[in-house]
Amino acid sequence: MTSQTLSGGCQCGAVRFRIHGKPGESSVCYCRMCQKASVSHALILVSVRGNEVEWTRGEPAWFQSSNAARRGFCAACGTPLAYDAPDGLSLAVVALDDPEACPPTVSYGVEGKLSFCDAIPSLPERHTMEDADAAGFLATLQSHQHPDRDTDTWPPEDDHG
Template structure:
């Protein structure tokens, strides 16, 4: 387990966490994870509950099965956690530095979408119009670091 404390939270900043003693990062292909993330799979890292602190707010919970609850921000909807009888896992994308948590295993591979292995063989697309649009976007998203308060009082 990684001993380094890592922080993260939702897109709007209403829910933030700090976690130490993280376990193995993974991706899950089950249909419930696909639905939770609205994506092709869910990416998680196991967290030691004794070393997990919700530093701002608390996730809202949805009981997705008799054994599992899914944690998310009740304000912006960001997926945050997967709570199961064995413990808790945190969404890798919710961490301030997700690039440090490369998945090591895949689970529920029998539910993997049939084209996922070829996804990154697709051509990359960009255009001057797309680049100009994205350069013009002013983000209201919480920054990827802890803040004393959010949103800023002058916002």
């Protein structure tokens, strides 16, 4: 990864951030605490220690998840955003507008890895639009999710619901 500016934020757009500089190591963590914090089988974090992190819209709420670490999240929609520990701040990679910019290079907490994790890549794959029921449902869906880019305002001024 080269020096860059990366942006990201929560699902509803209430909290947005920007990272200035070269992010550090990106890791996937399978520990039970990260599983619960992300409500997923793992949490992917990128270290931003030594970088300037700018909260460009709102700020995360914080939960002290242990005596040594706290976790930042959007108080409005619950999106996990940050992990702050004695070794520095890390941000959730999937909260980045371009998560592909910080692929994980190491796994931690593998003792907590759920038994089905290694089988996930071998599961049969389908594109969403291949399922007629899903395609019909999605044709009527009105997303209120913030787009994967910075916006001047959110929600859009013409959004009344």
